[in-house]
Amino acid sequence: MNTRRRFLTAGVLAGAVLTASACGGGDDDVAGGEGGDTTLRMIVNITPNLTEQFWNELFDKYEAENPGITVELELTGTIEAEAKLQQDLAAGDPPDIAQHVIPNPETAELFVDLSDEDWAPDTPLYDDYAIDGGHYVVGVGEQIQSLVFYNKAAFEEAGVDATQLQTIAQFEDAMRKLQAAGYQPLQSAGQWVTGAQFTMLADAGVLTEEPDWVIERKNGETSFADSGYLRYFELYESWLKEGFLTQSALGLEYPDGQAAFLAGDSAMYIMGSYFVPAADEAGLSDQIGVFPVPADGTYPPGQFGNMAQPYTVVEASDAKEEAIDLVEWLVTDDEAIEIQLAADGNLRKGFSYDVSSLGEGVQAVLDASPMVIVKQGERQPVHGYAEELNTQVQSLFTGSSAGDVAANLDSWWDSQR
Amino acid sequence: MGLAALKVSPARTDDPPAPAPGHPGTAAAVRRRRWRGGALSLGMLAPAVLVYTVMTIVPVVVALYLSLTDWNGFSDATFIGTENYLRLFEDPGISRAWLVTFVVAAFGSVGMLGLGLAYALQLKERSRTNSFFRALAYYPHVISALILGFLWSAILGTNGAINTTLERFGVGPVGFLFDETLAVITLVGVIVWAGFGFNVVLFVAALQTVPHELIEAAQIDGASRRQINRRIVIPMISPVVTVAMVLNLVGLIKVYDIVVSLTDGGPAGSTETIAYVILSRSFASTDVGFATAQAVALMVVSAVLSVLVAALRNRQDQAAAN
Numbered sequence: 093m094n095t096r097r098r099f100l101t102a103g104v105l106a107g108a109v110l111t112a113s114a115c116g117g118g119d120d121d122v123a124g125g126e127g128g129d130t131t132l133r134m135i136v137n138i139t140p141n142l143t144e145q146f147w148n149e150l151f152d153k154y155e156a157e158n159p160g161i162t163v164e165l166e167l168t169g170t171i172e173a174e175a176k177l178q179q180d181l182a183a184g185d186p187p188d189i190a191q192h193v194i195p196n197p198e199t200a201e202l203f204v205d206l207s208d209e210d211w212a213p214d215t216p217l218y219d220d221y222a223i224d225g226g227h228y229v230v231g232v233g234e235q236i237q238s239l240v241f242y243n244k245a246a247f248e249e250a251g252v253d254a255t256q257l258q259t260i261a262q263f264e265d266a267m268r269k270l271q272a273a274g275y276q277p278l279q280s281a282g283q284w285v286t287g288a289q290f291t292m293l294a295d296a297g298v299l300t301e302e303p304d305w306v307i308e309r310k311n312g313e314t315s316f317a318d319s320g321y322l323r324y325f326e327l328y329e330s331w332l333k334e335g336f337l338t339q340s341a342l343g344l345e346y347p348d349g350q351a352a353f354l355a356g357d358s359a360m361y362i363m364g365s366y367f368v369p370a371a372d373e374a375g376l377s378d379q380i381g382v383f384p385v386p387a388d389g390t391y392p393p394g395q396f397g398n399m400a401q402p403y404t405v406v407e408a409s410d411a412k413e414e415a416i417d418l419v420e421w422l423v424t425d426d427e428a429i430e431i432q433l434a435a436d437g438n439l440r441k442g443f444s445y446d447v448s449s450l451g452e453g454v455q456a457v458l459d460a461s462p463m464v465i466v467k468q469g470e471r472q473p474v475h476g477y478a479e480e481l482n483t484q485v486q487s488l489f490t491g492s493s494a495g496d497v498a499a500n501l502d503s504w505w506d507s508q509r
Numbered sequence: 510m511g512l513a514a515l516k517v518s519p520a521r522t523d524d525p526p527a528p529a530p531g532h533p534g535t536a537a538a539v540r541r542r543r544w545r546g547g548a549l550s551l552g553m554l555a556p557a558v559l560v561y562t563v564m565t566i567v568p569v570v571v572a573l574y575l576s577l578t579d580w581n582g583f584s585d586a587t588f589i590g591t592e593n594y595l596r597l598f599e600d601p602g603i604s605r606a607w608l609v610t611f612v613v614a615a616f617g618s619v620g621m622l623g624l625g626l627a628y629a630l631q632l633k634e635r636s637r638t639n640s641f642f643r644a645l646a647y648y649p650h651v652i653s654a655l656i657l658g659f660l661w662s663a664i665l666g667t668n669g670a671i672n673t674t675l676e677r678f679g680v681g682p683v684g685f686l687f688d689e690t691l692a693v694i695t696l697v698g699v700i701v702w703a704g705f706g707f708n709v710v711l712f713v714a715a716l717q718t719v720p721h722e723l724i725e726a727a728q729i730d731g732a733s734r735r736q737i738n739r740r741i742v743i744p745m746i747s748p749v750v751t752v753a754m755v756l757n758l759v760g761l762i763k764v765y766d767i768v769v770s771l772t773d774g775g776p777a778g779s780t781e782t783i784a785y786v787i788l789s790r791s792f793a794s795t796d797v798g799f800a801t802a803q804a805v806a807l808m809v810v811s812a813v814l815s816v817l818v819a820a821l822r823n824r825q826d827q828a829a830a831n
Binding site: 201335476480 | 794
């Protein structure tokens with residue numbers, strides 16, 4: 093009986109240990125762990141420019157300068173960085189830093205308010221991303237996105253002068269000429285690219301004229317169907333009918349669309365400044381030009397833009413001080429900044445790196461732009477908007493009408509909490 | 510012999526003597542033995558019950574509760590009643606995702622089942638060639654669905670292997686991944702290709718239990734191969750068919766990974782399944798209460814479908830037996 097009792101007790105203890113170890117988190121990232129070493133876990137977004145190798149090499153430098161600190165990458169896999177962070181938090185295993193996660197009023201409490209850090213106000217777009225006076229995210233630079241990259245040879249062949257493409261009508265006329273010359277006028281792609289390109293084009297036009305449009309939409313004072321956005325949906329609808337855009341582009345992934353443009357299959361590609369490193373890498377920068385997206389109002393229009401490589405320190409981190417130090421290094425150390433700017437073709441006042449002629453062209457567009465349109469802080473659309481817009485813009489490619497798309501977006505927006 | 514005489518029958522003196530207290534035969538000892546046995550059984554069961562409770566029952570109960578709240582994944586949850594469940598019927602994207610899920614689950618299950626059965630019937634005999642083809646059929650099942658999706662995306666995309674080849678002949682591109690209807694068909698096709706091998710394994714195992722005597726008797730009676738399969742073989746393996754059908758349905762009703770890697774829900778949301786919406790949209794939007802309501806609905810639908818399929822098969826089997 094004693095044996096049996098011991099056996100039962102051992103079973104219960106084993107169960108308790110299993111349960112406890114399942115519920116408890118590891119303490120790898122506790123500051124001042126064994127030997128004073130600290131492991132900082134960071135969620136990073138992997139892109140064609142910001143590869144795993146890039147991140148590892150960047151953090152090797154930090155680790156060399158800061159003995160005792162190890163930076164561990166946490167990859168997001170098939171989900172967004174924000175979803176990855178949420179999974180980690182729900183699992184009771186929070187990372188220390190999250191890259192590419194933008195706080196909103198609902199999620200701000202998850203992050204450390206960096207307002208008291210004296211280095212933070214000098215970082216780009218610091219105030220544009222403020223939430224109720226708090227500053228939860230800092231970035232390395234700025235990205236501008238309302239850019240049209242073009243194939244110089246195709247323009248020459250079609251007799252199009254890029255400097256003359258300022259209005260929508262001029263842009264459409266150029267697309268006709270390019271089409272007649274045998275080129276696919278505009279390159280698009282599936283995944284997130286379809287909606288993003290629409291945003292790069294339409295936001296520059298609509299939000300340059302009505303900077304408070306998002307605030308008004310949140311207050312129910314305007315709608316997609318009753319604003320300048322409808323005009324852009326109609327443009328897309330007509331461009332699809334004329335073959336300036338093709339439905340088959342939806343079957344391309346982001347890198348494939350980029351590759352098709354670089355291969356000369358298409359004449360123009362609406363994309364953000366982060367396209368420049370890809371063109372540089374392909375050795376084609378000199379054969380590609382860039383100009384701001386066309387607009388019927390102010391020209392050049394404002395550039396839809398955002399903070400490049402944004403970093404947040406997770407409030408639940410056990411090593412907040414060390415995490416803040418690392419973020420400070422990432423956004424204030426000259427060498428770290430230049431490495432990051434160059435990797436993704438981003439910009440920051442006072443910093444320069446070896447850029448190609450295409451990179452210089454992007455800088456010239458930014459210099460001439462009257463404003464950078466940042467949809468953050470109070471101008472941040474409702475959560476999930478980018479994904480829903482992408483779905484709706486893709487539905488234009490598959491046959492929906494501009495009116496239906498605008499109405500669908502309005503009803504979706506209104507249905508969100 | 511009267512009753513009174515029976516009561517005083519000397520035969521009573523031959524009855525076994527009443528057991529002494531503490532003897533193994535006393536009622537108290539039996540009770541104690543039963544209690545010990547019960548305690549031992551409980552002790553043996555406890556770890557399994559604990560694991561099942563912690564891993565299954567508690568999460569389900571917590572999910573049910575969360576689905577009735579506006580929890581965003583980190584703040585305090587506020588009870589909002591059935592609001593999340595009402596939203597399931599209001600959001601057109603959710604309705605479309607349910608429809609896509611049912612289409613994928615129905616056609617995918619039937620496809621895997623039909624193809625698996627046909628393949629297994631061809632390969633039921635033991636031979637090296639058949640073993641090779643069985644392994645070939647099962648091979649996609651051992652590869653991650655994510656990898657399969659990326660693989661087929663590279664083959665079927667606009668600039669994929671097939672369309673590039675077709676282009677050389679002046680055809681296409683075919684909208685495997687950019688036409689709304691064709692994208693759903695492509696998704697189902699890839700799912701069937703990836704999953705039918707598992708059905709083959711189940712059916713081959715079941716087919717090998719069908720008595721040869723029955724088949725030989727049918728052959729002697731002049732039954733054709735088709736008649737034998739239809740009248741003898743398939744009815745005899747029907748329990749396995751039911752299991753395969755339920756497994757296929759339950760698996761496909763929550764399909765996510767192959768959607769992400771093959772179509773990413775596109776074009777225009779036409780291949781978004783409910784699991785995709787839960788994981789890629791609702792959870793990502795910190796709308797955890799709503800996501801959980803969708804997950805609970807998915808669980809209920811999955812359970813109802815499984816029970817329905819099993820009940821229908823049972824009824825068919827009983828009808829056949831009668």
